[in-house]
Structure formats: C-alpha cells, structure tokens
Amino acid sequence: MKRKKYTAPEDVTLPKTPTGIEGLDEITGGGLPTGRPTLICGGAGCGKTLLAMEFLMRGAMLYDEPGVYMMFEESAAELAANVRSLGFKVEALVARKKIVLDHVHIERNEFEETGEYNLDGLFIRLGHAIDSIGAKRVVLDTLEALFSGLPNHSVLRAELRRLFRWLKDRGVTAIVTGERGEAGLTRYGLEEYVADCVIVLDHRVEGQISTRRLRVLKYRGTTHGMNEYPFIITANGISVMPITSLRLDHPAGVQRVSTGVPRLDEMLGGKGVFRGSSVLVSGSPGTGKSSLAAKFVETACRRGERALLFAYEESATQIMRNMRSIGIDLETWVKKGLLEIHASRPTLQGLEQHLVMMHDMVCAFRPAVVAVDPISNLTLEDTEAAVKPTLMRLIDFLKQKQVTAVFTSLTSGSGAASSPEDSQVGVSSLMDVWLLMRNNEFNGERNRTLYVLKARGMHHSNQVREFVLTAAGIDLLDVCVLDDRVLTGSARATQEAHLAAAAELRGQGHQHRQRQLASKRKAVDAKIAAMRAEVDAEEEEMNLAIKQELMQENTMRQNATSMAASRGELGNKHNLSQGKP
Amino acid sequence: MKKKPPMSDNVQAFLDGATAAADEERYVLRLYVTGHTPLSTKAIVRIRKICEEHLKGRYDLEVMDISQNPKLAASEQIIAAPTLIKKLPLPLRRFIGDMSQTERILLGLDLQKTEKSPPPQS
Numbered sequence: 153m154k155r156k157k158y159t160a161p162e163d164v165t166l167p168k169t170p171t172g173i174e175g176l177d178e179i180t181g182g183g184l185p186t187g188r189p190t191l192i193c194g195g196a197g198c199g200k201t202l203l204a205m206e207f208l209m210r211g212a213m214l215y216d217e218p219g220v221y222m223m224f225e226e227s228a229a230e231l232a233a234n235v236r237s238l239g240f241k242v243e244a245l246v247a248r249k250k251i252v253l254d255h256v257h258i259e260r261n262e263f264e265e266t267g268e269y270n271l272d273g274l275f276i277r278l279g280h281a282i283d284s285i286g287a288k289r290v291v292l293d294t295l296e297a298l299f300s301g302l303p304n305h306s307v308l309r310a311e312l313r314r315l316f317r318w319l320k321d322r323g324v325t326a327i328v329t330g331e332r333g334e335a336g337l338t339r340y341g342l343e344e345y346v347a348d349c350v351i352v353l354d355h356r357v358e359g360q361i362s363t364r365r366l367r368v369l370k371y372r373g374t375t376h377g378m379n380e381y382p383f384i385i386t387a388n389g390i391s392v393m394p395i396t397s398l399r400l401d402h403p404a405g406v407q408r409v410s411t412g413v414p415r416l417d418e419m420l421g422g423k424g425v426f427r428g429s430s431v432l433v434s435g436s437p438g439t440g441k442s443s444l445a446a447k448f449v450e451t452a453c454r455r456g457e458r459a460l461l462f463a464y465e466e467s468a469t470q471i472m473r474n475m476r477s478i479g480i481d482l483e484t485w486v487k488k489g490l491l492e493i494h495a496s497r498p499t500l501q502g503l504e505q506h507l508v509m510m511h512d513m514v515c516a517f518r519p520a521v522v523a524v525d526p527i528s529n530l531t532l533e534d535t536e537a538a539v540k541p542t543l544m545r546l547i548d549f550l551k552q553k554q555v556t557a558v559f560t561s562l563t564s565g566s567g568a569a570s571s572p573e574d575s576q577v578g579v580s581s582l583m584d585v586w587l588l589m590r591n592n593e594f595n596g597e598r599n600r601t602l603y604v605l606k607a608r609g610m611h612h613s614n615q616v617r618e619f620v621l622t623a624a625g626i627d628l629l630d631v632c633v634l635d636d637r638v639l640t641g642s643a644r645a646t647q648e649a650h651l652a653a654a655a656e657l658r659g660q661g662h663q664h665r666q667r668q669l670a671s672k673r674k675a676v677d678a679k680i681a682a683m684r685a686e687v688d689a690e691e692e693e694m695n696l697a698i699k700q701e702l703m704q705e706n707t708m709r710q711n712a713t714s715m716a717a718s719r720g721e722l723g724n725k726h727n728l729s730q731g732k733p
Numbered sequence: 734m735k736k737k738p739p740m741s742d743n744v745q746a747f748l749d750g751a752t753a754a755a756d757e758e759r760y761v762l763r764l765y766v767t768g769h770t771p772l773s774t775k776a777i778v779r780i781r782k783i784c785e786e787h788l789k790g791r792y793d794l795e796v797m798d799i800s801q802n803p804k805l806a807a808s809e810q811i812i813a814a815p816t817l818i819k820k821l822p823l824p825l826r827r828f829i830g831d832m833s834q835t836e837r838i839l840l841g842l843d844l845q846k847t848e849k850s851p852p853p854q855s
Binding site: 267 | 765767770772775776799800803804806807810811812813814815816817826827828829830831832833834837838841
C-alpha cells in the first residue's frame with residue numbers, strides 16, 4: 153500500500169497524451185508521454201505506420217489535438233489510400249486543417265554534398281507545419297530514410313539529437329518510427345535519442361500462424377504493463393488486448409443461470425451455474441459437447457439475454473441445421489439479433505489474435521453468455537505452456553464482464569482408453585464448473601455419459617448420468633449399476649427389463665403362496681366341517697336312541713296300564729294311580 | 734519550372750544541351766538558406782564566386798530564405814540547409830552544404846569538362 157502511494161504522484165506529475173487506441177492507453181496507464189518523443193520500432197509490416205497514423209487520427213477526432221504526419225517513405229496519397237482501407241478518412245481531416253501530411257522525398261542520387269550543412273530545412277518545414285494548424289502531435293515515419301539519403305551520418309546524428317531536443321522544446325507529443333535492426337532495436341540506433349518511451353512491435357510466426365505483439369519496452373517515469381500484448385488490425389484500426397491477469401478481483405454474484413437441461417441443473421444443486429462463471433465441457437469426439445453448448449446458448453436467448461457463439465469447427469448454417477435435429481432452434485434467435493454465431497477457422501490467426509478478436513466482439517456485442525466451441529482447436533498450433541496464460545486472460549476478461557462462459561474441449565483418445573482428466577489444455581484449474589462427457593462402449597454399442605467433475609461453490613451430484621440426444625432435445629437419465637458397472641443404452645434397457653421381470657416373478661411367488669395358504673385354510677375348514685358333521689351325526693344318533701328308549705318306556709307303561717284296566721276294575725285305577733299297596 | 738514544358742520541348746532541350754556548346758546554355762540555380770547564419774553567408778558568397786567564374790553572363794541565381802518563406806521548404810523538398818538546386822539545364826540536381834567543395838559543384842553542374850579534363854579522384 154505504501155508503494156502505491158509513492159507511485160501515484162509520479163503518474164500525476166507525468167502528463168500523458170491518450171492515443172485513443174484500444175488497449176494501448178490501458179497498458180501505458182494513460183497514453184504516451186506528453187511533449188516528448190516516443191519511439192515505435194519493429195520489423196517490416198508489423199503495423200508501425202498504422203499505429204502512428206491512428207495516434208494522429210484519434211487525436212484529431214477524439215481529443216481535438218491536431219497533428220502533423222511527416223512521412224519519408226510513402227507519399228501522402230499512398231498513405232491516405234493505405235489507411236482508408238482501415239476506416240480512416242485522412243483527406244477529410246486534412247481539409248478541416250486537423251492534420252497535415254508532409255511527404256519528405258529523399259533520393260540518394262540527387263544529393264551532392266559540398267561541405268558543411270545542417271537539417272534546418274527539415275526543422276523549418278516541420279515547424280511551419282506545426283504552426284499552420286497548431287499541432288500537438290507529430291509523427292515522423294520514418295527518420296531512418298534520412299540515413300540512406302544523406303551520406304554523412306555524423307552530421308545526421310548530431311542533427312537528430314538536435315531535432316529531438318527541438319521537438320521537446322516545442323512541446324509536441326511525437327511518435328518516431330524505426331525499422332528493427334539486427335543488433336539494436338532500430339537499424340540506425342534511433343533509440344539512443346529517444347529515451348522516454350519505447351514501444352516495440354513484433355510480428356512472429358509460430359507454427360505457420362503469425363501473431364502481432366506489442367510491448368512497452370521502456371517508459372521513463374511511470375509504471376506500465378511489461379508484458380507482450382497481442383494486437384490485431386481490424387476494420388476499426390488497432391486493438392490491443394491489455395487483459396492482464398495481474399488482478400483477481402472480479403465480482404462473484406450469487407445469481408444462478410440454467411444450463412437448459414433440467415436434469416443437469418438438478419445435478420448442479422438444482423439451480424444451474426453461477427452467472428459469470430466459466431464452464432468447461434470436455435469429452436472425446438461425439439459425446440455431445442457442442443449440443444450442450446448450443447443448448448446453453450439457446451436457453452440464454454430464451455431468457456432474453458444476448459449470447460455469442462464462437463465456432464471453430466462448423467459454419468454457422470451448419471450448426472443451425474445440425475442443432476435443429478435435436479430440437480434446438482438457433483436460427484430464430486439469430487434473426488432476432490439475440491444470438492451471434494461467429495465461425496472461423498482456428499488456423500486463421502494465432503491464439504492471441506483469436507482472443508483479441510473475441511475480446512472486441514464481446515465488448516461490441518455485450519453478451520450475457522459466451523460459448524467457445526471448442527477451445528482445444530484454438531490451441532492446435534501452440535505449445536501448452538503458451539496456451540494457459542492467454543486463455544487465462546480471456547477467462548479473466550469474461551469474468552470481469554460477468555459473462556457466463558461455456559468452453560468445450562476435445563480430449564484426445566477414445567475417452568475410455570485414456571484418462572480424460574489428463575488431456576486437458578491446462579485450463580481446468582481456471583474453470584468453475586467442469587462437466588465431463590464420455591463414451592461408454594459396452595455390449596456392442598457406445599453410449600454417452602455425463603458427470604460433474606467439479607462445481608465450485610455449489611452442492612453437486614456425484615452421479616454419472618446417461619446423456620441422451622433425441623429429436624425433442626437433451627435429456628439425462630439415471631444409469632443402471634450392475635456389479636460395479638455402469639450400464640447404459642440397451643444394456644440399461646435390458647437390465648431394466650430384467651429387473652422388471654424379476655419383480656414380476658417375485659410378485660407371482662407371493663400370490664402363489666397366498667393361494668396355497670388359502671386352499672390349506674379351505675381344507676382345514678372342510679375338515680372341521682366334516683368333524684363337526686360327525687359329531688352332529690353322533691349327537692343325532694344318541695338323541696334318537698334316548699328318544700326310542702323313552703318311547704319304549706312309555707309304551708311299556710301304557711301297556712301295563714291298559715293291561716291292568718283290562719284285568720278288571722276301573723276303581724283300581726285310582727288305587728293304581730295312588731300307588732300300589 | 735513555373736511552366737512545365739511539353740515533352741517534345743524537353744527532349745529538344747536535352748538534345749540541344751548535348752549538341753550545342755555549353756556556353757550557350759543558361760543555368761537556372763536556386764540557393765535555399767535559413768536566415769543569416771554563417772553557413773548561409775558562406776554558401777552565398779561561394780556560389781556567387783563560382784557562377785561569376787564559370788557561368789558569367791548565362792546564369793540566373795536566386796537566393797531564397799526559407800525561414801522567411803517556409804512553404805517553399807515543403808514544395809521544394811528541402812531538408813538540409815544550405816541547398817542549391819540546379820533547375821536548368823536538366824536533369825535537376827541538388828547540392829547540400831556550404832559550397833566549399835568547388836570541384837564537386839563544378840562536376841555536378843557539368844562545368845568541369847568544358848574547362849579542363851577532370852582531375853583524378855583522390
């Protein structure tokens with residue numbers, strides 16, 4: 153903190169002139185040193201002239217600072233034509249007295265040295281040009297032509313020293329360009345005169361892909377970005393990507409966004425991913441990475457958000473056609489202007505330039521969701537060590553902008569054979585959510601599976617799900633597990649059928665046993681009934697016997713009575729009834 | 734050079750220059766200086782002397798101060814001072830410096846040959 157306090161006043165005391173070039177002002181902390189010359193050097197065709205011209209154009213257009221462009225190699229008409237293709241209309245500014253173009257024509261054979269001389273002619277010429285429009289900015293492109301034009305270099309060097317002193321005294325912010333030399337920064341050692349600010353442009357070819365880079369080699373009296381920054385020349389001039397991963401202070405929101413697949417949201421704690429987080433979808437070929445990314449993009453559009461899809465494998469129309477087959481309609485959103493598909497070949501330019509381009513497109517389109525399909529293709533030509541920092545810049549940038557990003561990554565090998573965790577481009581550690589998609593080959597068929605390898609800051613499922621693409625869209629199914637093996641596809645179907653059959657069988661067994669019991673109960677009941685019937689019969693028989701005995705007794709008694717009566721006297725009847733004497 | 738002669742005239746002038754005697758040719762010279770500096774003064778004195786010695790009566794020398802008339806510097810493509818421009822006879826030629834190396838000027842003005850054989854380069 154203490155250091156910061158010390159550097160802050162320095163930045164204040166050193167006035168800076170904004171270049172208006174995207175990114176460059178951020179790297180230099182405000183622009184080029186005001187009232188001092190800046191050297192821009194680099195090899196042929198690396199954009200020195202364009203950078204210098206843009207500095208003047210932007211100065212005239214944005215900051216109302218007129219400028220003088222003194223060129224030694226091209227003519228004014230040539231220069232105007234060259235920069236017109238990049239969207240600069242120099243002639244209009246020249247007509248409005250905002251810019252003066254002065255072509256210094258030097259032809260070596262024309263000069264004959266006849267003694268002592270100086271470059272007062274150039275001074276007067278420049279001075280007049282500056283005074284005529286009140287210029288604040290001056291470009292000298294490139295002074296080195298003087299070295300080939302004038303034979304006496306010792307005079308020239310003394311005069312150049314005087315020229316830079318003079319420029320400083322005039323208080324103009326100057327850009328001096330210089331061709332890259334073999335030994336030093338510039339062929340004729342211009343850097344020894346310009347001590348305040350040196351910017352080196354570079355144009356390197358690695359793996360047949362060229363990338364332009366910019367570096368602030370030196371900036372006296374101020375802090376500046378030290379790195380090499382890739383830049384591209386677009387239709388709107390130069391664009392430097394100043395994304396530094398120096399800071400790690402992007403805000404972290406709690407808002408969640410759906411991935412578009414309900415079951416996947418469910419796996420990610422039920423709500424999807426955090427807004428502004430980065431999702432990596434990796435997997436072997438044909439596992440459905442692009443489909444998932446497309447679904448994500450489509451879902452964002454459905455929510456009414458803007459989405460940007462960078463495709464490096466298929467053309468825009470091809471994507472729209474293919475996604476329609478699984479029920480994802482991208483065309484509607486493209487027509488509505490919510491979705492932009494940017495398809496290009498990864499070999500079109502280097503990784504850095506791709507990133508600069510993405511940066512510009514994101515800044516221009518301001519999407520809520522960005523999908524890159526795939527990042528692994530971008531890294532085709534670069535070594536892995538170079539890939540990580542550049543991708544880190546992109547991811548950092550997207551996070552700063554609170555853009556939810558989906559990156560697909562193709563893992564080499566057939567998934568099952570090699571560990572997909574190993575074959576990443578070294579970016580997985582930067583990702584907040586990592587979905588891994590695999591092909592399971594088993595039982596004569598391949599099936600897609602998906603699982604959440606990691607998901608920062610949210611509860612997530614540890615389950616493997618089967619990833620199914622149908623005409624109706626994407627769905628995730630629970631997989632079947634049998635003997636420590638995950639079953640998918642028809643095996644899962646078979647297993648499910650098998651389980652169903654077993655369940656049915658078990659059900660039938662229950663019924664059988666119940667029926668058996670019922671019949672047994674019936675048998676017992678029957679037996680009980682029979683026994684009861686037997687007892688009843690016995691009882692009946694017994695009652696019958698008793699009845700017969702009683703009847704016999706009565707009959708005997710009646711017989712005795714009737715016999716007594718028949719013996720004689722009725723009176724005896726009473727005697728008989730009162731008891732036998 | 735105020736009016737550019739047509740091509741045929743140009744060619745004619747060239748042929749004339751090649752065939753006719755050097756005495757008949759008229760020299761149009763412009764010396765551009767920057768203010769009253771020692772270099773300027775030296776150059777003016779010296780070129781006048783050369784002209785008087787070698788081109789007497791057939792030269793047209795004009796001395797211009799570009800610090801007074803800076804527009805000339807751009808239109809005449811002046812970067813060094815002093816600069817002498819031989820406008821005629823063609824081809825156009827520029828001499829920079831304080832005109833102290835008389836031999837080189839004479840050589841450049843195609844005057845050496847008419848006076849004497851060129852001195853050996855040393």
